[in-house]
Amino acid sequence: MLTGGCHCGAVRYQISVTPDRHGLCHCMDCRKASGAPVVGWMLVPNDTVTIAGETREYASSEHGRRHFCPTCGTGLFYTNAQIFAGQLDIQSATLDDPNYLPLPVQVQVADRISWMSDLASLPTFDRYPEV
Structure with a gap:
């Protein structure tokens, strides 16, 4: 069980x-939505995920929907019925132990x-350098 x-x-x-x-x-869409140069994603079937708490949804493209915490703003999930029907893309850095999953690919490198x-x-x- 991943949490x-x-x-x-x-x-x-x-x-x-x-x-x-993964x-x-x-x-650019991921960069603009996250404010980070790259975003880790893991794709899973919808019926394998249990979510506790409410998220807000933002239409980041015609079919893409980004789901985030309305309290702290953390980006969590991405859905796109055109590309990922029946699946949920989860930002892998939000795992309690993100080291659990190996990172096999980079996409959209163009x-x-x-x-x-x-x-x-x-x-x-190892930490922030001395100034």
Whole structure:
């Protein structure tokens, strides 16, 4: 059983299967909706997810709907009846243990921000560096 939720805890979810589709999305729609350069998603059948708490829905495109916590604003779910009928895309970083799932793919790399393609060459710090 995988569990997760929003930042404030008002929305919680449980997934009864291990998602077979998990990846990072670089599309502009995900970037604009999240304010992040990339968003991790895991796709699961609707009937394998139990959601506790209320979400708000935003129509981010003609068929796409983004669901978020109305209290803290955390983006949680994406639905699109045209592309993912009967399935729910869940932002994988909202899992209680996001390290559980391996990351097999990146998608929409045609939209990737140029500086995202060479992150391994940047200096790294365990925490925020001294100023």
